[in-house]
Amino acid sequence: MEAGAEEALIDRCRKQDVEAFGKFVDAYQARVFGFVKRMVNNADEAADVTQEVFIRAYQSFARFDGRSSVRTWLFRIANNLCIDRSRQLGRTPNSVGLVSDFEDGEEMDFSDSRWQPEALMLDAELIQVVESGIAEMSEKLKMVLLLHDREEMSYEEIAETLSIPVGTVKSRLFLARAHLQSVVKRYMTEGGND
Amino acid sequence: MKNENQLDEKLASDSMKSIAKLVKDLPEEIPSMNWRSQLNERILAEAKPKPKLELQRWLLRPALGLGLAAALAVAFVIRPVASDATGSSVESLMIATHQDDVNYASVTGAGLSVSEMKDYSSPTPVSDPLLDLDVF
Numbered sequence: 204m205e206a207g208a209e210e211a212l213i214d215r216c217r218k219q220d221v222e223a224f225g226k227f228v229d230a231y232q233a234r235v236f237g238f239v240k241r242m243v244n245n246a247d248e249a250a251d252v253t254q255e256v257f258i259r260a261y262q263s264f265a266r267f268d269g270r271s272s273v274r275t276w277l278f279r280i281a282n283n284l285c286i287d288r289s290r291q292l293g294r295t296p297n298s299v300g301l302v303s304d305f306e307d308g309e310e311m312d313f314s315d316s317r318w319q320p321e322a323l324m325l326d327a328e329l330i331q332v333v334e335s336g337i338a339e340m341s342e343k344l345k346m347v348l349l350l351h352d353r354e355e356m357s358y359e360e361i362a363e364t365l366s367i368p369v370g371t372v373k374s375r376l377f378l379a380r381a382h383l384q385s386v387v388k389r390y391m392t393e394g395g396n397d
Numbered sequence: 398m399k400n401e402n403q404l405d406e407k408l409a410s411d412s413m414k415s416i417a418k419l420v421k422d423l424p425e426e427i428p429s430m431n432w433r434s435q436l437n438e439r440i441l442a443e444a445k446p447k448p449k450l451e452l453q454r455w456l457l458r459p460a461l462g463l464g465l466a467a468a469l470a471v472a473f474v475i476r477p478v479a480s481d482a483t484g485s486s487v488e489s490l491m492i493a494t495h496q497d498d499v500n501y502a503s504v505t506g507a508g509l510s511v512s513e514m515k516d517y518s519s520p521t522p523v524s525d526p527l528l529d530l531d532v533f
Binding site (some may be wrong): 334348376 | 404406412419425441523
């Protein structure tokens with residue numbers, strides 16, 4: 204969507220224009236649903252949470268001041284609702300936490316000759332491997348990875364969305380990618396990419 | 398700062414970029430039409446004006462305040478006079494008599510109370526010897 208068109212759409216959404224808000228939903232529903240689904244690891248739950256995200260957005264659009272981008276604002280709502288839902292269900296943190304297999308100062312070695320990232324092609328099996336790797340991560344790593352690598356948010360935008368320092372965003376992103384890298388590497392070395 | 402620069406370098410490495418690309422290229426899933434129609438219904442329900450509710454709120458706010466103030470006034474300012482006229486002590490009898498007098502006064506007006514009233518229609522003989530003039 205062009206910047207001018209989006210600005211006009213946002214102005215109409217601020218005035219609770221249902222038709223304009225429908226277009227806004229069209230533009231963001233897949234991305235928000237994808238983010239929420241990966242955060243909660245359950246399609247039905249993700250559908251409920253995503254609806255709630257858009258309802259909250261509709262209710263509070265009049266208060267959207269435009270200091271951040273509408274995308275940052277929307278994903279902040281989504282992120283907060285995912286965290287709320289997780290707290291309500293009393294979920295325990297997933298196996299891959301902030302302190303991952305890679306200790307401070309330890310150099311990661313990806314010099315294995317079978318590890319050829321440029322040759323990686325997403326087939327159905329690899330998609331499943333990557334999705335599983337993401338599902339294993341703690342929420343904190345997952346949300347940074349998804350917002351940066353999937354939604355292409357800048358470090359600063361993510362820092363603002365999650366209210367954490369930029370340095371923390373980078374270190375979490377590094378740990379998340381490193382975890383995925385090890386998952387993909389294991390899959391490749393165990394013969395998944397014959 | 399040095400650590401952050403090192404982190405930037407690592408994040409910019411080819412292997413890390415390839416992982417980022419894998420994440421970026423993951424397929425997108427669009428929610429179902431049923432999901433969308435449910436959402437539309439909810440948005441339309443949100444969009445409906447609610448004037449009655451607003452009016453009720455507007456009316457209820459001062460009413461609630463006044464009600465609360467009245468309840469507090471009754472509780473702390475307008476205390477009923479505590480009287481225990483049911484016992485048989487002197488104090489209780491005095492209070493009971495006083496209350497009776499007040500009640501009579503409110504009915505009959507100022508003057509004698511019922512307990513003070515006597516029938517003077519027929520003269521009675523004077524029994525006081527000091528007032529017996531025949532003695533002198």
